Amino acid sequence: MKAQKNSLIFLGILAICSISLQSCIDNTTKKEYASAADIPVSREMKAELTAPPNVPRGVGDRKAKKLIVNMEIIEKEGTMTDGTTYNYWTFGGSVPGSFIRTRVGDEVEFTLSNHPDNKLPHNIDLHAVTGPGGGATSSFVAPGHEKKFNFKTLNEGLYVYHCATAPVGMHIANGMYGLILVEPKGGLPRVDKEYYIMQGDFYTKGENGDPGLQPFDMQKAVDEDADYVVFNGSVGALTGDNAITADVGETVRLYVGNGGPNLVSSFHVIGEIFDKVMVEGGNSINENVQTTLIPAGGAAIVEFRVDVPGTFILVDHSIFRAFNKGALGMLKVKGEENKTIYSGVVQEGIYHPEGGGIQEMPDDGKAVAKKTSANKSLAEKMESGKQIYAKTCFACHQANGEGIPNAFPPLAESDYLNADVNRTIDIVLNGKTGEITVNGQKYNSVMTKQAISNEEVADVLTYVYNSWGNNKTNVSEAQVEQVKSGH
Numbered sequence: 001m002k003a004q005k006n007s008l009i010f011l012g013i014l015a016i017c018s019i020s021l022q023s024c025i026d027n028t029t030k031k032e033y034a035s036a037a038d039i040p041v042s043r044e045m046k047a048e049l050t051a052p053p054n055v056p057r058g059v060g061d062r063k064a065k066k067l068i069v070n071m072e073i074i075e076k077e078g079t080m081t082d083g084t085t086y087n088y089w090t091f092g093g094s095v096p097g098s099f100i101r102t103r104v105g106d107e108v109e110f111t112l113s114n115h116p117d118n119k120l121p122h123n124i125d126l127h128a129v130t131g132p133g134g135g136a137t138s139s140f141v142a143p144g145h146e147k148k149f150n151f152k153t154l155n156e157g158l159y160v161y162h163c164a165t166a167p168v169g170m171h172i173a174n175g176m177y178g179l180i181l182v183e184p185k186g187g188l189p190r191v192d193k194e195y196y197i198m199q200g201d202f203y204t205k206g207e208n209g210d211p212g213l214q215p216f217d218m219q220k221a222v223d224e225d226a227d228y229v230v231f232n233g234s235v236g237a238l239t240g241d242n243a244i245t246a247d248v249g250e251t252v253r254l255y256v257g258n259g260g261p262n263l264v265s266s267f268h269v270i271g272e273i274f275d276k277v278m279v280e281g282g283n284s285i286n287e288n289v290q291t292t293l294i295p296a297g298g299a300a301i302v303e304f305r306v307d308v309p310g311t312f313i314l315v316d317h318s319i320f321r322a323f324n325k326g327a328l329g330m331l332k333v334k335g336e337e338n339k340t341i342y343s344g345v346v347q348e349g350i351y352h353p354e355g356g357g358i359q360e361m362p363d364d365g366k367a368v369a370k371k372t373s374a375n376k377s378l379a380e381k382m383e384s385g386k387q388i389y390a391k392t393c394f395a396c397h398q399a400n401g402e403g404i405p406n407a408f409p410p411l412a413e414s415d416y417l418n419a420d421v422n423r424t425i426d427i428v429l430n431g432k433t434g435e436i437t438v439n440g441q442k443y444n445s446v447m448t449k450q451a452i453s454n455e456e457v458a459d460v461l462t463y464v465y466n467s468w469g470n471n472k473t474n475v476s477e478a479q480v481e482q483v484k485s486g487h
């Protein structure tokens with residue numbers, strides 16, 4: 001069967017060659033240039049970037065170009081699962097970030113801009129880049145700024161990119177990863193459908209399913225104790241109406257990445273066999289594969305033809321992740337049944353014995369009516385302040401308020417902080433630039449204005465003042481209001 005198919009393809013190529021002999025010679029010349037670095041670029045073009053599960057158009061037979069990539073970093077709250085939100089940090093507004101499609105020999109001019117409303121500096125490390133930090137050293141950018149750098153795509157393949165700003169694990173855990181595809185000269189073979197899927201693990205203060213805005217939990221991340229393991233950034237990003245689709249008889253290619261930060265993925269499509277896997281996104285092709293391993297910070301390209309209709313479930317076959325933590329997607333295939341390939345009843349949900357992507361967590365009755373800020377106890381303010389600190393201040397001032405020498409002043413035992421509470425409130429409300437001296441050390445940097453409510457300012461400062469050897473001031477919401485209106 002296979003030999004017959006191959007000889008048909010061979011005949012087909014011959015037929016095309018006789019029409020355009022010249023282009024066939026071009027395409028079969030093994031090495032036109034000693035190295036991809038020598039491939040000349042003709043003209044400039046703007047890269048098409050897409051949000052998952054979509055991918056940009058293939059490169060086809062276009063020549064190498066100067067490819068303009070404009071990527072914007074956006075920090076935003078999004079839905080993790082029904083009733084639960086998360087503060088995502090994104091490349092291009094989506095998790096995973098925008099898909100970048102290039103060909104070997106392209107000279108990429110990469111502009112990374114950090115939206116002025118963002119709180120943190122970021123950068124980008126593209127695994128497709130040959131150079132220090134994969135671009136990270138040239139792309140470190142503060143909110144409201146942009147950075148430009150250039151690189152030549154030397155190696156074809158499917159590569160991960162991610163933020164590499166300290167604490168690196170935290171930036172990746174918040175969603176800062178995506179894929180960049182470097183196609184060979186002439187492009188990858190044509191298929192009918194292509195999709196972009198990327199797995200990631202998330203760590204939240206609450207347990208899986210706990211409602212409300214869930215802050216990042218550093219300790220769980222260090223312990224690799226994930227609350228959510230998902231495709232494309234959230235539970236259900238690829239199920240129900242968000243499922244990817246194909247028609248019977250079509251060939252499907254999935255570009256599958258794994259952002260981690262911690263877990264490796266045993267990627268599997270229930271009821272399908274991968275006809276081809278480009279292992280680890282490189283050039284070695286494996287055939288007839290059931291499950292392919294995708295390392296954290298790695299990728300794979302899988303291809304298969306869909307022969308029968310139905311709903312095919314995409315999972316991480318570390319199966320509790322699929323049915324209990326969210327690593328579950330759907331491919332819906334429409335078309336004629338083929339009883340010789342599959343005789344049974346193919347029904348949506350048949351492989352779904354536990355009833356959904358995520359199981360309900362039993363209600364432990366912990367939820368309490370929201371108190372007004374005026375009657376909050378110190379302990380309650382400390383608890384809430386701690387979470388706000390972890391979400392908003394931690395990345396710069398560090399876990400125990402120790403700061404980072406020459407960059408971020410300490411909040412622990414800070415003489416500056418303890419000297420004037422109203423001045424401290426003002427800094428959090430309005431930001432701070434210019435030289436200051438904290439514990440005898442000079443700092444001259446920028447703290448951006450923090451976009452948090454008056455109540456949150458009161459809670460986070462109460463937490464800071466009652467931690468790490470500070471003077472135990474209890475900051476009230478009324479006091480924050482006063483400073484705000486007096487300003």
Ligand code: HEC
Binds near residue numbers: 393396411432443
């Ligand atoms: C993007 C990094 C960043 C974030 C996020 C940030 N800060 Fe700052 N913070 C700084 C920098 C930089 C300075 C010093 C500014 C200067 O040099 O004028 C500073 C100064 C301060 C100071 C005065 C100096 C001191 O050490 O006592 C306080 C108080 C402070 N920040 C509190 C906070 C609190 C509370 C939060 C969270 C609500 C926060 N900061 C979030 C970067 C940050």
Ligand SMILES: [Cu+2]
Binds near residue numbers: 163165171176
């Ligand atoms: Cu980042």
